[in-house]
Every structure is written in structure tokens, then in C-alpha cells.
Amino acid sequence: MASPNKETAPSKLTALRDAARAPRTRRIGVGVLIFLVLFGLLGFFAAPPLIRHIAEQQLSKQLDRPATIRRIALNPYTLNLEADGIHLGERGGQGDFIDIGKLVVRPSWTSLFRGAPIVNEVRVDSPRFRIVRYDAQRFNFTDLIEKFSTPSKPESKPTHFSVSNIQVNDGRIDFDDRLLDEKHVVDNWTLGIPYIATLPSKTDIFVEPKLRLRFDGSPIAIDGRAKPFAHSRESEIELKFDKLDVPQLMAYVPAKLPVKVASGLLSSNLKLNFVMSGETPALRVSGTVDLNDAKVTSAASEPLFAARGVHVAAASLEPLRNALHIDEIRVDQPVVDLARDRQGVLNVEKLAAHPAAAAKAASAPKAASGAPAASGVAVPEAAADTPPLDLTIRHVAIDGGTINLDDRVPTTPTALSLTRLAATLDGFTLQGKTPAKYTLSTSLSRGGDVKAEGAFSLAAKQADAKVAVDALALPALQPYLGEATRARVLDGTLGATVNAKADWAKTPLDAQVADSEVSLKSLKIATPNAKAPAIVLPDARAKIAKIDVAARNAQIASVDASGLALDVTRLKDGKIDLAALASPAQAAVPARTVARKAQAAAPSWHYQIDALNLKDAAANYTDLSTPRPVKLAIKPLQLSVQKISDDLSKPLPVTLQATLNRKGTLNVSGDVTAQPLKLGLKINGNRLDAAAFEPYFGSVLNATVASALLNAQGNLTFAQANDATRASYRGDAALVDVRMLDKVTSDPFAGWRSLALSNLKATYDEKGTDVDAARVTFANFYGRVLLDAQGRLNLKDLVAKESGPAQSLTRDASKGEPVPLSPQAASAAAAQQASAPAPASAPVVVKAAPPPQNPVRMHFGQLVLQNGRVTYTDNFIKPNYTANLVAIKGTVGAFGTDSTTSAPVDVNANLAGNGPISIKGTVNPLIDKPALDLTATAHDIELTNLTPYSAKYAGYPITKGKLNVDLHYQLANDQLSANNHIFIDQLTFGDRVENDTATRLPVKLAISLLKNSRGEIDVNLPVSGSLSNPEFSVGGLIWRAVLNLIAKAVTSPFTLLAHAFGSGGEELGYVEFAPGSYDLSDAQQKKLDTVVKMLNEKSSIRLDLIGRVDPDKDTPGLRDAYVERLVRQQKLKDVVGQGESIDPRTVKIEPSEYHTYLTRAYKAADFKKPRNVIGLQKTLPDADMKQALAEHAPVDEGGLRTLAQNRAQAVRQYLEGKIDASRMFIVAPKLDAKGIEDKGATTRVDFGLK
Known part of the structure; x- marks a missing residue:
């Protein structure tokens, strides 16, 4: 079956053919053809001149500038319009303003159907713009802005259009800045916009514009994607430029900056994203920015900052959200120049305080301020609550940096530089509590390196740091020491390893330093005007266990110093040169003008140093205030001090070992308390050079101590409290190898091998000085005793007069040669000639020592003399007499300043050339x-x-x-x-x-x-x-x-x-007795010994003994003796029968018990005693009881006779056995004092010789 369409197709073609052949159709076709031809003719030939003429007129009229168009071409069929040689001149016709090589516009016929202009292409080739700036707000186009700045009334509906393929090729802008006398060129710029449309179907499509140009040779590229007419306004722009010359741009910054950018090339690769979410805009920036060869100076062209390169890589910058996320910041070879003025204000502080740039000039039209933004987007009001800053930096790196400081605060301006500065920072954020990690390393230009690393969190308010300082050169810090000390640091380096952490979230600030160490090496410090260092410290270090700032507590594990050397000088004015180091060397620096808040008084710091150790130290001391300089050298010195703290009341264990003047050693150990000052030390000194201190006391002597060594082994204590001082020494001490020379002639005067004090006990307090020695040994001594021609003993001149020249101790006024000492002493003295004082031709003026302020009490248990020598010269006799006393040896018993008994003496010697000499007896040499x-x-x-x-x-x-x-x-x-x-x-x-x-x-x-x-x-x-x-x-x-x-x-x-026989005749004629007594005293016994001697030598002499009394003296004496006998009897009742043998004659009554026994004797006495009103026996004072007992003593003439007889019998008993009894006769006593004409006592026994 055939298709219906196939059946009807021929019929349709036939119908169309018929219609086309119809006359009407032909007429319409001819008409359309004629229209098209005419339209084409008008479009191609008539329209271009007309458009050109109208365009030139309108451009000239509207722009107030001459306008010409060389050619216009129009294709009426395609609607393509081309214009060549478009030119706009300056106002007045002088100069060029705008030139466009070609303008191409290609509209679309679809505009007729869409009801909106649609352009398929707009192209501008070779545009040229000439911009001239005359002053800050006036350009060659300012009149156009003023003319066209009045906004038109907004349309009720948006205007729809669509423009595609917008292109600008080979553009150029020449900018002539006559205000700054600069010219800039923007060339090779091209612009490409694929399309831009407001049609509803086109607003949600991205527009991707592109811009390329060169600014003064620096390329700039801008790429974008945008929806400018969509509701979201979503846009994305990529901004790229390379080596843009920053100084040329800085002149156009609207605000006046306090600095000048001398150089800098800016490059970028940025991406900007913008979007509207409702009424809330969002802007996001990412990409990189690079600044190369940057140099910033102050307004006076002083350098401030320079860098080889600065690189910033932004991960995401959202300024409207206050969120800045930076991926990396890198700064290469930055150089920062800081300057501090005399008031202590940094140059950057001044820049920070610089006022903002002035607002736009008032000459600018007010209408311009009301013009809408080019984008036409209304910016919403800022949010009432701005979100906190969200800053994150993933990585920061600084490499090869330098910081220079020109400091004018010290009196001597100084310049410091930190070089090879390198730093990193990783993971920094303001929001999270994850700590950021950092590293830092730098070197000082004058020597030294510093390294640090750690982490911190600003959100958590915590930080930790590990800082290492290596070989920091201390001389660079010299100018900053002027306010505190006059010391000059000649050399030395500082090292440190510090571990610290801080938590400022806690109140107060919790800052701690732990397991840290600070060290010094090769430190050399000099006094202000000295070239050689006074303090040398090869190596020292302090180990810090913990420092707690909040608790204000510092715990130092140890401070160790090795090789410390001190050179101390006491100047002629008595000041110590090192004391000057503690005073500031400069006047106070003027107060800073920068205001600072006053700080409340903070609690005091507490500290503890577990151990302070000095190893192999040395100290040299020179005293120039004395007539001759004192020089002391202590080397080596070992010192250890334990448990040092701010609690000055705690004792400090101390040990010290030292060598004095290369020969003497000193060992000290014990405790020292600072407040109140208290010492408890064990001292062991051996051969300490005491002669080195001679200038301190030598001025009060006419002798020079050429040699003296001190030995000491004992315990020293010292305490000072409430303005009272107490010191004591317990132990042994010896002064050995002493050589004393005549200060005038340098002849040997005296000396000894050893003067040793054993078991010495010396104390000093406000009551005076007490010296007690169990034994004093004086060995191998020698001396010179001189009686001059005037009869004056040289020992009286040992202490100098208050004024006048020194007196010779070995020669008198005749200036004759001294008699030589014994050979041993002479040779020993000759060995000291090298250290002798000035010769006699240069007299030495000496001053006497002031009298002591406190009494000195001394006691010596025994003095031992060994192998002594004394040369005695008598120049008073003519011819002179000299004797040498040698081999002196012996002992002296206990004696002192408060001794009531004399010391036994047993001394032996030899008189050279003669026989021996012996001295025995008693002596008390130290009493007044x-x-x-x-x-x-x-x-x-x-x-x-x-x-x-x-x-x-x-x-x-x-x-x-x-x-x-x-x-x-x-x-x-x-x-x-x-x-x-x-x-x-x-x-x-x-x-x-x-x-x-x-x-x-x-x-x-x-x-x-x-x-x-x-x-x-x-x-x-x-x-x-x-x-x-x-x-x-x-x-x-x-x-x-x-x-x-x-x-x-x-x-x-x-x-x-x-x-x-030892006494005068009358002295031997009697012996004396105390009133009422018949006991012989020691003195009287000695007198009887003389009588015995005389009688034994003269055998023919007989002795009569005549006892005598004096009633006026012996009667009261007998009564007093009676009372004392009664009192002693009462004491005997208590002590006899207690299990021990008692000699009644040795019983003594102490003053504290005398009243008791006197009262008993009084009560036991048989006589009438006074009584009180109730009949009881009255209690009487001691004096009244003694008087009552004495009044009732049985004393009469018979008692006096008995006393006289007892006295004679006592003498006889003493003499019995010493002389023949047949030569002694007791004569009848005399009971009065008649016939006694001498001054002796009348209570006696007279002697008669026959």
C-alpha cells in the first residue's frame, strides 16, 4: 500500500510552482529585490559618510574636544560596522587625547526578534590613550567626569542586552604625571570578554574576561570568570603581574605614608572569588605575591627595610569574614634598620604614631563622592558583631636577615647588628590551641651567635623556648653599662642555654626557666682610665635549676669560676679603684617621652645558690695610701661557698685555700652569716707573709720589718649585732723568720726564728681585748740594746715620736759604726739587705700610733726562751762597753695584765767570753x-x-x-x-x-x-x-x-x-706582825732567812728575841680575831664529820655565807641580846652583831702578854733547825710601844745581837 505523503508530494510542488509564477508574487519579489539593492547602496555608500559626520559632530560636542574619523565602513546586510582612524584631541585642539586604529562592531539581526540589542562582536584595535595629571585631583579628562557624573534615573526594569566577543588589541596608555614629573606607559594590553549579557537565559552563564598588558615593561595578566548579572554575582578573577615597579605606584596611594618605597618589584599570581549569598557578600583571595629587591626608607631617606625577596602564598584570605589563612611567608635577606633617639624612642615607633593621610582635597566635587561603584553593587552595612580574627599561617621562613640598630640612648652612641638572621614558624593559628613551632638563629656582627627554638599558642596563652647563646661578644654591650657602672669591658664572651616556658593565661604570669646554664669566657674588665684589666675571668658558668617569675624565686644549682684574677689598688686618697666600678659613669639619661604605666611595687625576689666555687683564682692587691706601697699576691685561690640565699640570716658554709706572696698557704673552712655579720671559721695558715703589711704599722716604729711569716691554726669567730662587735680566736699562732732593721741605717736591730703562741685564746668586744696563751715560745731570737752617749736606751726609741725624723736604733748621734751582732745574727741580718729601706741620707718621717681606744688584757701561761742572743752596747761609758749575751734559754711562768701573782722565772744564758748567767724568780711585766x-x-x-x-x-x-x-x-x-x-x-x-x-x-x-x-x-x-x-x-x-x-x-x-747580809741594820732588827696576830708573813719569813744567813756566817753572834705588843693596836686586833674564830667554829660544825678529812686552818668562809655563820655565832654567844616588843631576839645587821661579839671578847693584860710571848715563840720556831738553838734567847716581853723610834710596825719582835 502506497504512502499518503508520497501521493501528495507532486501536488504540493505543483502548487508552489504555480504560486511563484503568479504576477503578485513576482511583484513582491521584485520589490524586495529593489529594497535590498537600495538598502545595500545606502548602507554601503550613503550611510558611512553620514554616520562619520554625525559621529564626529556628536563626539566633538559631547566631549568638547576635536574628533575625527578617518573612515567608516558599513555592511548593511550583516550590520558589520568598521571605523578606522578615530581620533580625539585635547581640549583646544592641542595634543592627542584618544586614538583608535580600528573599531569593529558586529550586531546580530536576532536583536529584532529578541527585543534587545545583541552584538556578536566588538573589537578595538590599537587604541591609544594619553592621560595627563596636572595636580592631585585634576587630569585631562576631569571635565568629562564632572560632565557625565550626574546619575540617570534608574529604569523600572533592567535593560536587556547581549554582547559577545569583546576584544581590545594592542592597546597603549601614555600617562604623563606632571605633578610628580613622571611618565608611565601601559602597552601591549589586550582585553578579551567572550560575552556579557543581561538576558535571562544568559545571566547564569560564566563570563570569562581576559586582560593582558605591560605597565612600564612589567606584564600584567588578569583572567576572570563572572556572572555579573546573576543574583549571586559570582565572580572569579586571576590577577597576574610580574616585576611591577612599586615606587612608581606609591605616588598614587591616596593616603600619605610616613615612609618612602625606594625600590621594589611586585609580582603576583592571585585568584579572587566573589559571591553573594543572600545579602551577605563573600570575598576569597588565594595565590601568591612576591616583592623583590624591596627597599623602604623614611621620609628623610634613612634606611628602614630592605629585602631581596618577600614571598607570600595565601591559601585563603576572606577579609569580609575576618579569616586569613596563609600557606607560606618567606623573606629572603631582609635588612631592618632601627634607630633609637636620646629619649629611647625607636624610629618605627615614630612611624606608627604618624597621622593618617589627609582626606581628599576639598576642591574635588562633592558629586563625585556620591557616584555609584562601577560594578553597581551596593555594599551592605558592616555586621554589628565582627567575628574574631581567624589567622592561620602554615609556614614562615626568614633567611639571611640583618637587623641594624643605631642607638643614641647611651652617652656614647653605638651601633649593633644582627646578621645571618634565620627564622621559621610552622602551624601558627589564632584559633586552635595547637602550638606553633618556631626556630631562630642569628649572629652579632661583633661576635656571637644566638639560636632559639620552641612552640607557642596564642589561643592557649602558652609558650616554651630553648635559647642557645654562643660566644656573644660583651664589649659590644659596653655603652649600655654606663648607667650602672664605670667598668670597661675589654674582652669576653657570653654563652647561655636557656629552657623557658610561660603561661599568661594565669594571673600573675607563670613564667619559668629550668635546667639552664649561663657562661662567661675570657672576660676582661678594666677601671675607667686603666689599660690593663683589673678583672680577668677565663671561664665561669652558672647552672640554673629553676627560675619562677610568678613565685619570684630563683634556684641556682651552682656558680663555677676558673682562673679568676683580680688586680685591686687602693689609691693615695684611700679609695679602692674597683669601688669606682659600682658607680655610674654617665649622667642620667633624659627621661623617655613615651609614657609608661607606673607599676606597683612588686614583692621581693627570693634566690638560692647551692654552690659558688672559685678554682685557681688569683688576686693582686696594691695599697698606694701607705708611705711605701703594700703589695699582696694571692695565688692560687680556691673558694667554695654553699647555700647562698636572700635570707641573709642563714649561715653559709665556706672553704678557702690560698697562697700568699708565693710562700704562705691559708686554709679556711666554716660558716659565714651576712646579717647580722657572723663568722665561725677554722683557720690553718702556714708562713703567711706578715712583712707585706709592714707599711700599715711601720710608720709608728723606728724599725723596718724586713721579714715576718705568720703561722696560725685555730678557730676564728666574729659577730656583729646591735652596733656591738665580738671577735675571738682559739688555737695556735706563730710569727716566724722575723727580721727587723734600723729604719735609718738599715743595720740589723732584732729578729727571731719563731715566736709561737700555743693554745691561744683571744677575744675582742666592747669591753676591750683579751689575749690568753697557754705557752709562748721565743726561739732563736737576737736583739741589739744600745745606751747612747746621752744615756738614753734605744728601746725607748722603738716607738716613733709623733713628728720629726726617724731615730736610729743601732747608732747614736756620733754616727759611728754599730758593734756587730754575734755571727749568726749578723749573717741573718745581712740576708735582708736587699729589702732594706732608704739610706741614712734620706731621713724617714714617722708618726706615733694613737693610744688604744679599748683596754687590752693579756695573760700568758708560760714563756719559753730558746737560743737567744742580745748585744748590749754602752756608749755612755768612755771607752765604750759591749757585751754579748748568748745561748739565752729558759722559762717564765704565767703572767698577764690582770695578774695578781707574779710568774716564776728560770732563764739561763752565757756572757760571751765569760761564764754562765742564771735568772730565777718572779715577774709581772704586763700590769700598769x-x-x-x-x-x-x-x-x-x-x-x-x-x-x-x-x-x-x-x-x-x-x-x-x-x-x-x-x-x-x-x-x-x-x-x-x-x-x-x-x-x-x-x-x-x-x-x-x-x-x-x-x-x-x-x-x-x-x-x-x-x-x-x-x-x-x-x-x-x-x-x-x-x-x-x-x-x-x-x-x-x-x-x-x-x-x-x-x-x-x-x-x-x-x-x-x-x-x-741583805738588809740594813735596823731592818734586820725586828720582824713585824699584824695587830692581834702572831703569824709570820712571807716577807717577814724572808727577813728571818737573812738573819739565819748572817748568823750562820758569823758563828760568834747570839740572837735575843723580845716579843712586843702595842695595846692601842693589838687590843682591837685580838677582839676581831676572837669574832673571826667564833664564825669559823660555826663553819667547822658543818664541814667536819662529812666523810672527809678537814684541816681547820684551811677552812675559808665565802662572802655569800659569812652572814649565815656570823648569825649562828651571835646566837650561840652567852650574853644578853636585845629583844623586840614580843620578847623575841632581834635580828641585827652584820656590823652590829660583830660589834656585840667583839665587845664581849675576853681581852685583858694577860691576853696581851700571851700574844707577845707567842710572837717571840713563833720566831724561835721558824729559826729552829736553821741555826743552833743555843744561840737564841727569848727575853721578857714588852707590853707597850715605848722606845720605838723607827717607822716600823709597833706590833713586832725585836732582835738583839751579842
């Missing part, structure tokens, strides 16, 4: 007025050596004779008295020597009377003298006694005989 009671013996003394004395006083030289003496010297109140037993054998005189001092007595006759049949003289000579007498001479004193003996031998033979 020294006392002694000594017996000296000398044997086999050649009298010929004493010829100078015999010739001067007797008038005869001694040609033969030997002397043996037994001397008994007593010194009291500066008065010397002596009983001298002299035995002279074969004394022979020579011919008489006439002189004014010799006696005229018959000396030879007197000697003949004194000699016995064997040519011996055996006599006792009493002598006396005053130590204050400037003419005091022991030898002269003895010879004057001899002359007196001679005179008495001639004038009073009996008195001479009595004196020969």
Missing part, C-alpha cells in the same frame, strides 16, 4: 707598772771587761779579778731595788786614772778592809734606781753601789756588815 722579783747569778765574769766603769767611778782600772754575783732584783712602780751578793776574787787595780767622775775616797784601803785573808770580797750590795731616769745604766748602777760600799767600809764598818 711592771713588777719583778728576780734572782740572777753570774760566775767567772772577768772584771777587766768592766774597766770602763771602774775607771769612771773608782778612778782605777781593773787589771785582774773575777766576779761572781747573786743578784736579787725587785721592781715596783718603776723603781728598781736590788740586793746583790757580790763575790770578788783577786781584785787588783792599776794606776789611778784622774777624771771628774771618780771618787776621792781611799778605794784601795776600803778594798783591803773588805777582803778576807784569801783575797776574797764577799758582800751584799743594795742598789736602787728609776727606770724613768734617762741616765739609767745597769753597769753604772752597780758601780755606784760599789763606791757606796767602799764609803761605808771606811765610815761605818758595822752597818756595812749588816748590809752585806
Whole structure:
């Protein structure tokens, strides 16, 4: 079956053919053809000139500028329009404004059907724009903006259109900035926009514009995708430019900046995304920005910042959401130049305080401010609550950086530089609490490296750091020390390893440093004007256990220093040079103008240093304030101090080992408390150079201490509190190898090998000074004693006068050569000549020491003398006399300043060229007025050596004779008295020597009377003298006694005989007793010993004993003795029968118990006692009880007689056994004091010789 369509097709073709051949159809076709031909003719030939003419007129009229179009071509069939050579001149016709090589517009016939203009293509070839800026707000197109800036009324409905293929090719903009006298060129710019349409079917299609250009040779590329007429306004723009010259752009920044960009090439590859979500816009920026060869200066062209390159890679920047996510920031070789003025304000602080740029000039038309944005998008009001900043930086890197600081705050301006600065930061965020990690390293241009690493979280408000400082050069910090010290740091480096953490979420700030270390190396510090360093510290380090800022507590594990060397000088004005280091070297820096909040007084810090150790330290001390410089060298020095803290009341364990002046060693250990000052030290010093301190005390002596070494081993304590000071020393001390020289002549004066004090106990407090030594050993000593021609002893000149030249201790005014010391002493003294003071031609002025402010109390348990030597020279005698006392040895018992008993003495020596000398007895040399009671013996003394004395006083030289003496010297109140037993054998005189001092007595006759049949003289000579007498001479004193003996031998033979036995005749004529007593005192017993001696030597003499009393004195004495006997009897009742043997004579009653026993004796006495009103016995004072007992004592004449007899019997009993009893007779007593004419006591026993 055939198809219906196939059946009807021929019929339809036939119908069409018929219609086309119809006349009407032909007429319509001819008409259309004619229209098309005419339309074409008009379009091709008539329309272009007309359009060109109208366009030139309208452009010239509307733009107020001459406008020309070289050619316009129109294709009326395709509606394509081309215009060539479009030109717009400047106003007035001078110069070019705009030139367009070709303009092509291709509209679409579909515009007729869509009811909206539709353009298939718009192309602009070779456009040229010439822009001229005359001032800040006026350009060559400003009039056009002002003319066309009035907005038109908005349409009620949007205008629909569609433009495709928009192209601008080979564009160029010439910008002539006459305000800045600069010219810029934008060339090779092309613009491509595929289409832009407002038709509903086209608004949701992306528009992808492209822009390429070069700005002053720097290419810029902008690619985009946008829906400009969609509701979302979604847009995406890629912005690329390369090496854009930033300084040329900075002039067009609307706000005036306080800095100048001297150079910089800006490159970018950015992508901007914009979208509207409802009424909320969103802008997102990502991509990279690079700034190369950047240089920023201040307005005065001072350098501020420079960098080889700055690279920023933004992951996502959403400024409208306050969210900035940066992938990387990299800065290569940055250079930051900082400057601080005298007020301490940094240049960057000043820039931060710079006011914002002024607003637009008022000359700008107000209408311009109301013009809508080019995009026509209304920006919504800012949200009331701005979200917190969401800043994230994945990685930051700084490499090869430099920071320069020009600091004018110090008086001496300084420049510091940090070089090779490298830093990294990873994972930084403001929102999350994950800590960001960082590293930092840099070097100081003057030496030193700093490295740091750690992590921190701003959200968590926590941070930690590990900082390492290596070999930081300290001289670079010298200008900053001026406000605190005058020290000059010549050399030295600082090192540190610090581990710190902080938590500022806590209040107060919780910041801690732990397990850290700080070190110093090669430190050298000098005083202000010195070239050599005063402090040298090769190596020191401090180990920090923990520093807690919140708790304000620092715990230092140890501070160790090795090789510390100090050079300390005391200047002539008494100031210590190192003390100047503590004072600021510069005037106070003017206060900074930058305001700072006043801080409330913070609590004090607490600290503890577990150990402070000095190893192999050294200290040199020079004192220039003394007449001669004092120089001390302490090397090596080892010091350890434990448990140092801010609690100054806690004791500090201290140990010290040191060597003084290369010979003496000192070891100290113990505790030291700072406040109040207290010391408790164990000291062991060996051969410490005490002579080095001689200039401190040498000015008060006429002798120079050339050598002296100190040994000490004991415990030293010192305490100071409430303005009271107490010090003590317990142990041993010795001054050894002492050499003293005459300050004027440098001759040897005195010295010793050792002066040792054993078991020394010395204390000092506000009450005075106490010195107690169990034993003093004086070994290998020597000395020179000189009696000058004026009769003055050199020992009196040992202490210098307050003013005047020094006095010689070895020579008198005659300036003669001194008598040499014994060979050993002379050789020892000669060894010290190298250190002798100035010669005699340069007299030394000395000053006497001031009197002591506090009393000094001394006590010595024993003095031991070993191997001593003394040279005695008497220049008072002519010819001079010299004697050498050698091999001095012996002991002296306990004595002191408060001694009430004298010390026993046992000293032996040899008189050179003669026999031995022995001194025994007692002495008390340290009381206010020294006392002694000594017996000296000398044997086999050649009298010929004493010829100078015999010739001067007797008038005869001694040609033969030997002397043996037994001397008994007593010194009291500066008065010397002596009983001298002299035995002279074969004394022979020579011919008489006439002189004014010799006696005229018959000396030879007197000697003949004194000699016995064997040519011996055996006599006792009493002598006396005053130590204050400037003419005091022991030898002269003895010879004057001899002359007196001679005179008495001639004038009073009996008195001479009595004196020969040790006392005057009347003194031996009786012994004295205390009133009411018949007990012999020690003195009286000694007197009886003399009587015994005399009687034994003179066997024919008999002795009568006559007991005597004086009723006026003995009666009260007997009564007092009666009372004391009653009191003692009461004491005996308590002590007898207690299991121990008691000698009643040894029973003593202490003052505290006297009242008790007196009361018992009073109550036991049988006599009537006073009573009170109730009949009880009254209680009386001690004095009244004693008086009552004494009044009832049984004393009468019989008692007095008995007392006299007892006294005679006591003498007889003492003498029994010492002399024959048949030579003693007791005579009837005398019961009164009649007939006694001497000044002796009347209570006595008189002697009679028969």
C-alpha cells in the first residue's frame, strides 16, 4: 500500500510552482529585490559618510574636544560596522587625547526578534590613550567626569542586552604625571570578554574576561570568570603581574605614608572569588605575591627595610569574614634598620604614631563622592558583631636577615647588628590551641651567635623556648653599662642555654626557666682610665635549676669560676679603684617621652645558690695610701661557698685555700652569716707573709720589718649585732723568720726564728681585748740594746715620736759604726739587705700610733726562751762597753695584765767570753707598772771587761779579778731595788786614772778592809734606781753601789756588815706582825732567812728575841680575831664529820655565807641580846652583831702578854733547825710601844745581837 505523503508530494510542488509564477508574487519579489539593492547602496555608500559626520559632530560636542574619523565602513546586510582612524584631541585642539586604529562592531539581526540589542562582536584595535595629571585631583579628562557624573534615573526594569566577543588589541596608555614629573606607559594590553549579557537565559552563564598588558615593561595578566548579572554575582578573577615597579605606584596611594618605597618589584599570581549569598557578600583571595629587591626608607631617606625577596602564598584570605589563612611567608635577606633617639624612642615607633593621610582635597566635587561603584553593587552595612580574627599561617621562613640598630640612648652612641638572621614558624593559628613551632638563629656582627627554638599558642596563652647563646661578644654591650657602672669591658664572651616556658593565661604570669646554664669566657674588665684589666675571668658558668617569675624565686644549682684574677689598688686618697666600678659613669639619661604605666611595687625576689666555687683564682692587691706601697699576691685561690640565699640570716658554709706572696698557704673552712655579720671559721695558715703589711704599722716604729711569716691554726669567730662587735680566736699562732732593721741605717736591730703562741685564746668586744696563751715560745731570737752617749736606751726609741725624723736604733748621734751582732745574727741580718729601706741620707718621717681606744688584757701561761742572743752596747761609758749575751734559754711562768701573782722565772744564758748567767724568780711585766722579783747569778765574769766603769767611778782600772754575783732584783712602780751578793776574787787595780767622775775616797784601803785573808770580797750590795731616769745604766748602777760600799767600809764598818747580809741594820732588827696576830708573813719569813744567813756566817753572834705588843693596836686586833674564830667554829660544825678529812686552818668562809655563820655565832654567844616588843631576839645587821661579839671578847693584860710571848715563840720556831738553838734567847716581853723610834710596825719582835 502506497504512502499518503508520497501521493501528495507532486501536488504540493505543483502548487508552489504555480504560486511563484503568479504576477503578485513576482511583484513582491521584485520589490524586495529593489529594497535590498537600495538598502545595500545606502548602507554601503550613503550611510558611512553620514554616520562619520554625525559621529564626529556628536563626539566633538559631547566631549568638547576635536574628533575625527578617518573612515567608516558599513555592511548593511550583516550590520558589520568598521571605523578606522578615530581620533580625539585635547581640549583646544592641542595634543592627542584618544586614538583608535580600528573599531569593529558586529550586531546580530536576532536583536529584532529578541527585543534587545545583541552584538556578536566588538573589537578595538590599537587604541591609544594619553592621560595627563596636572595636580592631585585634576587630569585631562576631569571635565568629562564632572560632565557625565550626574546619575540617570534608574529604569523600572533592567535593560536587556547581549554582547559577545569583546576584544581590545594592542592597546597603549601614555600617562604623563606632571605633578610628580613622571611618565608611565601601559602597552601591549589586550582585553578579551567572550560575552556579557543581561538576558535571562544568559545571566547564569560564566563570563570569562581576559586582560593582558605591560605597565612600564612589567606584564600584567588578569583572567576572570563572572556572572555579573546573576543574583549571586559570582565572580572569579586571576590577577597576574610580574616585576611591577612599586615606587612608581606609591605616588598614587591616596593616603600619605610616613615612609618612602625606594625600590621594589611586585609580582603576583592571585585568584579572587566573589559571591553573594543572600545579602551577605563573600570575598576569597588565594595565590601568591612576591616583592623583590624591596627597599623602604623614611621620609628623610634613612634606611628602614630592605629585602631581596618577600614571598607570600595565601591559601585563603576572606577579609569580609575576618579569616586569613596563609600557606607560606618567606623573606629572603631582609635588612631592618632601627634607630633609637636620646629619649629611647625607636624610629618605627615614630612611624606608627604618624597621622593618617589627609582626606581628599576639598576642591574635588562633592558629586563625585556620591557616584555609584562601577560594578553597581551596593555594599551592605558592616555586621554589628565582627567575628574574631581567624589567622592561620602554615609556614614562615626568614633567611639571611640583618637587623641594624643605631642607638643614641647611651652617652656614647653605638651601633649593633644582627646578621645571618634565620627564622621559621610552622602551624601558627589564632584559633586552635595547637602550638606553633618556631626556630631562630642569628649572629652579632661583633661576635656571637644566638639560636632559639620552641612552640607557642596564642589561643592557649602558652609558650616554651630553648635559647642557645654562643660566644656573644660583651664589649659590644659596653655603652649600655654606663648607667650602672664605670667598668670597661675589654674582652669576653657570653654563652647561655636557656629552657623557658610561660603561661599568661594565669594571673600573675607563670613564667619559668629550668635546667639552664649561663657562661662567661675570657672576660676582661678594666677601671675607667686603666689599660690593663683589673678583672680577668677565663671561664665561669652558672647552672640554673629553676627560675619562677610568678613565685619570684630563683634556684641556682651552682656558680663555677676558673682562673679568676683580680688586680685591686687602693689609691693615695684611700679609695679602692674597683669601688669606682659600682658607680655610674654617665649622667642620667633624659627621661623617655613615651609614657609608661607606673607599676606597683612588686614583692621581693627570693634566690638560692647551692654552690659558688672559685678554682685557681688569683688576686693582686696594691695599697698606694701607705708611705711605701703594700703589695699582696694571692695565688692560687680556691673558694667554695654553699647555700647562698636572700635570707641573709642563714649561715653559709665556706672553704678557702690560698697562697700568699708565693710562700704562705691559708686554709679556711666554716660558716659565714651576712646579717647580722657572723663568722665561725677554722683557720690553718702556714708562713703567711706578715712583712707585706709592714707599711700599715711601720710608720709608728723606728724599725723596718724586713721579714715576718705568720703561722696560725685555730678557730676564728666574729659577730656583729646591735652596733656591738665580738671577735675571738682559739688555737695556735706563730710569727716566724722575723727580721727587723734600723729604719735609718738599715743595720740589723732584732729578729727571731719563731715566736709561737700555743693554745691561744683571744677575744675582742666592747669591753676591750683579751689575749690568753697557754705557752709562748721565743726561739732563736737576737736583739741589739744600745745606751747612747746621752744615756738614753734605744728601746725607748722603738716607738716613733709623733713628728720629726726617724731615730736610729743601732747608732747614736756620733754616727759611728754599730758593734756587730754575734755571727749568726749578723749573717741573718745581712740576708735582708736587699729589702732594706732608704739610706741614712734620706731621713724617714714617722708618726706615733694613737693610744688604744679599748683596754687590752693579756695573760700568758708560760714563756719559753730558746737560743737567744742580745748585744748590749754602752756608749755612755768612755771607752765604750759591749757585751754579748748568748745561748739565752729558759722559762717564765704565767703572767698577764690582770695578774695578781707574779710568774716564776728560770732563764739561763752565757756572757760571751765569760761564764754562765742564771735568772730565777718572779715577774709581772704586763700590769700598769711592771713588777719583778728576780734572782740572777753570774760566775767567772772577768772584771777587766768592766774597766770602763771602774775607771769612771773608782778612778782605777781593773787589771785582774773575777766576779761572781747573786743578784736579787725587785721592781715596783718603776723603781728598781736590788740586793746583790757580790763575790770578788783577786781584785787588783792599776794606776789611778784622774777624771771628774771618780771618787776621792781611799778605794784601795776600803778594798783591803773588805777582803778576807784569801783575797776574797764577799758582800751584799743594795742598789736602787728609776727606770724613768734617762741616765739609767745597769753597769753604772752597780758601780755606784760599789763606791757606796767602799764609803761605808771606811765610815761605818758595822752597818756595812749588816748590809752585806741583805738588809740594813735596823731592818734586820725586828720582824713585824699584824695587830692581834702572831703569824709570820712571807716577807717577814724572808727577813728571818737573812738573819739565819748572817748568823750562820758569823758563828760568834747570839740572837735575843723580845716579843712586843702595842695595846692601842693589838687590843682591837685580838677582839676581831676572837669574832673571826667564833664564825669559823660555826663553819667547822658543818664541814667536819662529812666523810672527809678537814684541816681547820684551811677552812675559808665565802662572802655569800659569812652572814649565815656570823648569825649562828651571835646566837650561840652567852650574853644578853636585845629583844623586840614580843620578847623575841632581834635580828641585827652584820656590823652590829660583830660589834656585840667583839665587845664581849675576853681581852685583858694577860691576853696581851700571851700574844707577845707567842710572837717571840713563833720566831724561835721558824729559826729552829736553821741555826743552833743555843744561840737564841727569848727575853721578857714588852707590853707597850715605848722606845720605838723607827717607822716600823709597833706590833713586832725585836732582835738583839751579842
